[in-house]
Amino acid sequence: MTKLQSPNFHVSKIRFVILNLLKSMTKKELKQFCIDAVTSQAAKQKPVIRQIKFLKTVKKGKVVIKNQSRGVAFDQFSEHQHALGALRVLNNNPETFGPEHRPIVEFAVDNVQTLILRKAKLQAQQQDASDDSNNAHQNAESHLISLTNPENRNLEMTKGQESIQSLKNPRWKTR
Incomplete structure (x- = not known):
């Protein structure tokens, strides 16, 4: 809660974090899931995904197993409506990955100073x-x-x- 009150952080409108992903999921698969989620709500929409980043398993600064995800990914759309549509469809949906892996989707909290540097x-x-x-x-x-x-x-x-x-x-x- 204090992070949201700080002027150094803000909630992104186009970037969200997906938790509880399958460990073996690839960027292509996640991209397809997100695009399908947006097009299921609005068939005429053509969502553009700017960036997908997976958090990898790291031990002492080195990647332990190549392509081993921690089950967390960041996804950035070009428009807020696309991100909101994907969030609504994917969040807590048992049909996405099965009943054992319900994804938790929420808008990401970004550091303003890193955005300025980027x-x-x-x-x-x-x-x-x-x-x-x-x-x-x-x-x-x-x-x-x-x-x-x-x-x-x-x-x-x-x-x-x-x-x-x-x-x-x-x-x-x-x-």
Whole structure:
């Protein structure tokens, strides 16, 4: 309760946590369950799942068994209506995984500071990618301009001819 009163945390509208999952469940299976849950309520809807994360079994900082889930997953939709529909259909439903494994679904509590850091990293990556593409484009243009200039083209040819000549007549050749 104190976590919800803190300004550093908020309840996400598009991200929820699913508890009591099968240990052997994969991302594809969970994604299909969530999409089916949304389309069962509204057949015309096309839900988009942005992210699915499973909590893995960890011992001393290392994953013990590969792909061994703890039975907890986070699922993020692109729209609130899709997340709410999936939550309503999947929560405490015995038909989903069987009567022994009723999933518990609730909206996730997110740390605001980590969301801000994640957004800043994403913007930095996008900025770097756009800068790299701009630099590559500028380098290609400058190379084309230098090749179209007759003085630079002759200079490039003489350098190439010199390297070919050095291969034909190596200095280390014994007489």
